[in-house]
Amino acid sequence: MHNHRAKRLIGFILLGFILFLIGNRVDDLRLYQGASVAMYVIGIASIVLLTGFSGQISLGNGAIMALGGFSATLAQSTWGLPLPLTFVVAVLGAALFGSILGVAAARLSGPYLAGATLALAVALPSLANQFTFLGGEQGLPFDSGSAPTFLGEDFSRFKWFYWISALAALLMTWLISNVLQSRFGRSWRAVRSNSTAAELVGIHAARSKVLAFTLASGVAGLAGAVLALNLGGVSPSAYPLSLSFALITGAVLAGISTLSGSVIGALLLVGMSELVGSLTSRFSLEDVLAENLKELLVSVLLILAVVFTPNGPGDRIRERKALHKKTK
Amino acid sequence: MMRFTRSKKGMIGSAIVAAAALAVSALPAQAASTETQGVTATQITLGISQPTNGPASYGYNKVAPAMDAYFKYVNANGGVNGRKIKLIVKNDGYKVTDAVNKTVELISRDKVFALVGSLGTANNIAVSNAVDLAGQGIPSLYVNSGFSGFANKSTYKTMFPLFPTYYMETKVLGEYIKKNFPGKKVGIIYQDDDFGDDALAGLKQAGVTPAASIPYASLSQSAATAATWVSKLKTADAEVVIMYGVTSAAAFALGTAYALGYKPQWIIDSVGGVSATLQLLGIQAPLLNGVITSSFLPASTDTTDEYIKLFQTINTKYNVAGTKFDDNVVTGMNTAMMTVAALKAAGKNLTRSGVIKAIETKGKTFPSASLAQPQFSTTSHVGYNGFWIGTYDATGTLKPETGKYKIYTTDSGSGAVKVSTWKRPAMPAKGLPK
Numbered sequence: 130m131h132n133h134r135a136k137r138l139i140g141f142i143l144l145g146f147i148l149f150l151i152g153n154r155v156d157d158l159r160l161y162q163g164a165s166v167a168m169y170v171i172g173i174a175s176i177v178l179l180t181g182f183s184g185q186i187s188l189g190n191g192a193i194m195a196l197g198g199f200s201a202t203l204a205q206s207t208w209g210l211p212l213p214l215t216f217v218v219a220v221l222g223a224a225l226f227g228s229i230l231g232v233a234a235a236r237l238s239g240p241y242l243a244g245a246t247l248a249l250a251v252a253l254p255s256l257a258n259q260f261t262f263l264g265g266e267q268g269l270p271f272d273s274g275s276a277p278t279f280l281g282e283d284f285s286r287f288k289w290f291y292w293i294s295a296l297a298a299l300l301m302t303w304l305i306s307n308v309l310q311s312r313f314g315r316s317w318r319a320v321r322s323n324s325t326a327a328e329l330v331g332i333h334a335a336r337s338k339v340l341a342f343t344l345a346s347g348v349a350g351l352a353g354a355v356l357a358l359n360l361g362g363v364s365p366s367a368y369p370l371s372l373s374f375a376l377i378t379g380a381v382l383a384g385i386s387t388l389s390g391s392v393i394g395a396l397l398l399v400g401m402s403e404l405v406g407s408l409t410s411r412f413s414l415e416d417v418l419a420e421n422l423k424e425l426l427v428s429v430l431l432i433l434a435v436v437f438t439p440n441g442p443g444d445r446i447r448e449r450k451a452l453h454k455k456t457k
Numbered sequence: 458m459m460r461f462t463r464s465k466k467g468m469i470g471s472a473i474v475a476a477a478a479l480a481v482s483a484l485p486a487q488a489a490s491t492e493t494q495g496v497t498a499t500q501i502t503l504g505i506s507q508p509t510n511g512p513a514s515y516g517y518n519k520v521a522p523a524m525d526a527y528f529k530y531v532n533a534n535g536g537v538n539g540r541k542i543k544l545i546v547k548n549d550g551y552k553v554t555d556a557v558n559k560t561v562e563l564i565s566r567d568k569v570f571a572l573v574g575s576l577g578t579a580n581n582i583a584v585s586n587a588v589d590l591a592g593q594g595i596p597s598l599y600v601n602s603g604f605s606g607f608a609n610k611s612t613y614k615t616m617f618p619l620f621p622t623y624y625m626e627t628k629v630l631g632e633y634i635k636k637n638f639p640g641k642k643v644g645i646i647y648q649d650d651d652f653g654d655d656a657l658a659g660l661k662q663a664g665v666t667p668a669a670s671i672p673y674a675s676l677s678q679s680a681a682t683a684a685t686w687v688s689k690l691k692t693a694d695a696e697v698v699i700m701y702g703v704t705s706a707a708a709f710a711l712g713t714a715y716a717l718g719y720k721p722q723w724i725i726d727s728v729g730g731v732s733a734t735l736q737l738l739g740i741q742a743p744l745l746n747g748v749i750t751s752s753f754l755p756a757s758t759d760t761t762d763e764y765i766k767l768f769q770t771i772n773t774k775y776n777v778a779g780t781k782f783d784d785n786v787v788t789g790m791n792t793a794m795m796t797v798a799a800l801k802a803a804g805k806n807l808t809r810s811g812v813i814k815a816i817e818t819k820g821k822t823f824p825s826a827s828l829a830q831p832q833f834s835t836t837s838h839v840g841y842n843g844f845w846i847g848t849y850d851a852t853g854t855l856k857p858e859t860g861k862y863k864i865y866t867t868d869s870g871s872g873a874v875k876v877s878t879w880k881r882p883a884m885p886a887k888g889l890p891k
Contacts, residue, residue, distance in 0.1 A: 266649070360587045402555075
């Protein structure tokens with residue numbers, strides 16, 4: 130068991146090193162996109178934890194992210210906390226809210242839970258408009274800081290964003306992967322598959338669901354804080370309904386039950402506009418067509434994913450391998 | 458315990474490796490100074506991020522091509538101090554995160570000298586924070602937003618809003634309502650963000666208390682939401698209705714009200730009250746008859762105006778073939794002309810700080826089609842400060858209230874609304890800033 134953990138840790142450190150090397154070899158735009166990918170990875174990981182493992186659906190992840198973003202910003206402006214601590218506050222704030230929400234969520238299931246969380250996604254960000262201390266639609270500025278001077282003058286602002294975002298994503302996914310392999314992860318899966326059977330072996334199903342909701346909310350809170358860092362501020366329009374949907378899309382495309390899939394999902398979300406952009410310039414498509422092409426491609430991919438690999442491409446490959454072994 | 462020591466060792470190991478890698482991988486030194494990024498001996502590269510399609514793009518998607526058309530006209534006439542202008546247009550779909558991404562692309566990959574005409578209040582706020590325009594010294598010229606907050610020079614050091622603020626507009630409209638519709642019940646539909654809030658505050662400042670205030674979330678406009686607006690307005694008995702939103706929202710409001718037999722005196726803001734776009738969105742010209750709107754540029758149908766005449770010729774010759782000449786084209790070309798004036802005034806040795814200084818010191822005298830004077834100075838980055846009010850006739854043509862443009866000027870504070878005595882100077886030869 131310990132051997133497993135150590136291997137995983139080494140894997141994450143190696144991945145971090147590779148990301149570090151990549152960061153030195155790309156330009157500012159790629160760095161900024163990299164930071165966005167990291168933000169999406171955390172956001173999708175939250176859905177993987179919640180939906181893929183605990184079997185609860187949430188269409189309101191964007192709202193929880195907003196909560197994290199606003200918590201981090203307020204922690205910075207009110208208490209003058211340094212950046213890492215604002216992230217901690219974001220996680221704790223969102224988790225606290227998630228635990229309350231989780232109690233309600235544990236009583237709902239399927240479409241009812243989806244509906245309730247959707248309402249949250251619609252209402253919560255615009256609620257910020259009603260309170261002046263949240264800055265209205267203009268929102269509040271978040272001081273993203275700048276890279277320490279010892280990193281050199283050429284160390285750009287975007288590289289700084291990339292470093293922090295990537296580090297946050299690495300740490301968070303490492304933590305989640307550990308949790309998923311633990312007793313909690315196993316009991317979530319048990320409840321997801323058959324809640325009665327799980328209760329019979331002594332798992333408290335409702336408690337296990339609330340815990341999953343709390344942790345997933347904390348993770349989403351971190352994603353929200355990373356977005357606040359990358360946008361240099363928080364505002365309701367930074368966490369629109371479409372963000373919640375994008376996260377779900379990313380999670381489904383990449384396989385909702387694998388954590389590593391969140392990277393594929395995040396890359397797809399960020400890369401799609403780029404791909405469509407290069408397609409349009411190569412085939413000189415009209416701009417109107419180009420924008421719709423993106424939506425079309427995402428929708429088609431989503432339908433294909435649901436039809437052919439409901440558990441994600443990763444799962445499909447694993448299935449194939451298992452089948453291959455059997456036939457041998 | 459075991460676990461902790463392991464991870465600690467791992468951390469220390471990775472830290473050493475990271476430090477070593479940092480030491481060996483030399484970073485390339487930056488070639489050119491950022492002060493002159495995007496400027497070569499023969500070319501100046503500018504960038505704009507705005508919606509070129511999507512629900513918020515109607516009408517505004519004509520602004521960037523119109524700017525480009527004017528730049529092409531200037532290029533054909535010798536350019537700016539010997540340099541040709543290249544404009545790179547990016548579509549952000551009026552979304553905050555996209556606006557930041559596209560702007561990063563403009564600055565880091567396309568290496569633009571300055572941003573010009575970036576559209577949207579929330580978008581410009583996010584871009585300014587994320588990219589740190591002020592800290593990096595990147596000029597953001599003539600942003601397409603009337604948000605009064607951009608006047609804060611200490612936050613937005615390198616930004617120059619050109620349009621009069623929404624606050625000024627509703628102050629002027631409020632005075633107009635008090636004078637022309639005394640005692641009538643007023644309703645207002647507004648976009649529920651800084652854009653609309655600014656307007657609501659201006660209206661209050663003018664002393665008009667609406668009987669019905671109806672906020673709507675940006676991009677939520679549809680025939681269905683418009684039906685709820687109308688029912689609320691009807692309940693409140695509103696006789697004069699101010700529509701403060703983008704053109705697509707105004708179109709839904711007018712169309713739905715007409716279908717439901719509700720006929721108040723409509724007043725549409727300068728942002729949404731663009732006749733050509735409204736007609737494109739299905740509002741027939743006769744429906745516009747009697748609708749009041751305000752503007753600071755001459756009406757695009759006013760062919761007696763020398764600027765309009767010039768812009769029409771440029772539109773035919775340099776704009777995307779088949780572009781219908783309207784107020785958005787005028788807006789784009791006027792913004793482009795002010796840009797050329799700033800670049801020219803900054804001199805042959807063009808730098809970012811130079812262009813900012815040029816607008817601060819000489820901006821008041823830049824040639825522009827506007828009937829209100831630009832107010833740029835070393836202490837204020839706000840452009841125009843006034844509006845004229847007009848009424849659409851049954852052909853969708855906007856006519857000034859008394860047949861002549863009467864400009865009301867004011868500020869974004871408690872200052873009075875006054876009738877301006879400023880006379881626009883004659884257009885420079887061929888419409889090329891000196």
